[in-house]
Amino acid sequence: MRTFNYSKYKEYKWDAEILRKVSSIYKNKGKLEVLEPRNPELFEKLIENAQFESVVASNAIEGIKTTNHRFKQLFKQKITPKNRSEEEIAGYKDTLNIINESYEHINVTPNYILQLHKIMYEKVSNNSIGGRFKNVQNYISATSETGEEFTIFTPLSPVETPQAITDICNEYNKMIKEGVVNPLILTFIFLLDFLAIHPFNDGNGRMSRLLTNLLLYRLSYYVGKYVSLENKIAETKDSYYDALLDAQKGWEDDNNDPTPFISYMLGIVERAYNDLETKINLLNQNLSAYDIVKQSLTSKIGKITKAEVLTLCPTLSSSSVEKSLAQLVNEGKLEKKGAGKNTFYVIKM
Numbered sequence: 001m002r003t004f005n006y007s008k009y010k011e012y013k014w015d016a017e018i019l020r021k022v023s024s025i026y027k028n029k030g031k032l033e034v035l036e037p038r039n040p041e042l043f044e045k046l047i048e049n050a051q052f053e054s055v056v057a058s059n060a061i062e063g064i065k066t067t068n069h070r071f072k073q074l075f076k077q078k079i080t081p082k083n084r085s086e087e088e089i090a091g092y093k094d095t096l097n098i099i100n101e102s103y104e105h106i107n108v109t110p111n112y113i114l115q116l117h118k119i120m121y122e123k124v125s126n127n128s129i130g131g132r133f134k135n136v137q138n139y140i141s142a143t144s145e146t147g148e149e150f151t152i153f154t155p156l157s158p159v160e161t162p163q164a165i166t167d168i169c170n171e172y173n174k175m176i177k178e179g180v181v182n183p184l185i186l187t188f189i190f191l192l193d194f195l196a197i198h199p200f201n202d203g204n205g206r207m208s209r210l211l212t213n214l215l216l217y218r219l220s221y222y223v224g225k226y227v228s229l230e231n232k233i234a235e236t237k238d239s240y241y242d243a244l245l246d247a248q249k250g251w252e253d254d255n256n257d258p259t260p261f262i263s264y265m266l267g268i269v270e271r272a273y274n275d276l277e278t279k280i281n282l283l284n285q286n287l288s289a290y291d292i293v294k295q296s297l298t299s300k301i302g303k304i305t306k307a308e309v310l311t312l313c314p315t316l317s318s319s320s321v322e323k324s325l326a327q328l329v330n331e332g333k334l335e336k337k338g339a340g341k342n343t344f345y346v347i348k349m
Contacts, residue, residue, distance in 0.1 A: 006171040021266035028273035045314040046226040053228035087124045095120045103217040134201045163194035187215045188262045227272040294325035
């Protein structure tokens with residue numbers, strides 16, 4: 001059986017890029033601690049936008065979707081789920097809310113992980129897997145260019161799973177207490193092992209992203225409340241899976257290099273902090289709605305929807321964004337495509 005010993009990372013020589021990202025995140029954490037008390041109303045709006053993006057993105061990664069209109073209605077709890085996908089979306093939102101509100105009281109233990117998984121599936125009809133470790137062997141598969149499916153990684157067996165989750169929780173808590181391994185690095189080592197164990201019949205990816213938020217909040221890295229980490233992962237999904245697979249090579253024999261996954265996840269957190277700083281600076285300049293929309297698009301390429309612009313500009317009303325987009329279209333900086341709910345804009349700036 002695979003064993004877990006996080007003490008070995010005390011002497012691990014991390015590369016310069018990982019150390020640079022850790023330093024950058026730590027500095028940005030300090031900036032956020034100063035900015036947050038000064039902008040309570042702004043940060044409240046950012047929380048709502050980030051939660052919405054997180055629920056959309058984390059489920060979309062797994063192919064769990066509904067229409068944009070119904071998603072908004074589900075998020076605001078104005079309708080009840082009508083199918084399995086919507087039930088799972090509603091469950092993810094509930095679980096994320098609990099983590100955002102009660103992270104200080106949710107310890108890193110198998111029991112709490114099982115409870116969170118149970119909540120995630122509580123609204124699923126005829127649910128028989130929520131809050132239970134897997135009872136069948138699962139596999140990580142891929143599809144070849146000819147359409148054939150093949151196994152690229154085999155997680156631990158159902159028999160081994162409960163003890164493995166207990167072990168990684170114990171190792172993580174012990175090393176956090178000792179403080180001899182950087183806690184950010186340690187967090188992503190834990191999450192890599194969680195994903196490799198793949199402890200549930202279903203919901204492992206979504207649980208890993210919920211746990212990412214939980215563990216970072218418990219370390220006082222709160223950026224995921226204001227900028228969706230799940231959305232950052234969804235935007236770079238291929239890189240995420242590449243990093244995960246590279247870091248899992250040799251995992252069964254405790255001979256893997258976790259560096260690719262750690263570096264990728266640190267990059268996600270760093271970009272989230274940088275985006276948050278950009279948003280705050282932009283919104284603190286007392287610009288017109290038009291200028292806010294225009295500046296928010298300068299770092300974007302390709303196409304964008306009105307809903308995405310609203311997320312980028314949380315202080316603006318829907319009508320203000322609509323007028324700004326129309327002006328940018330008239331100026332030739334955007335090209336409007338589609339019609340009705342299928343409308344999007346091609347960025348020409």
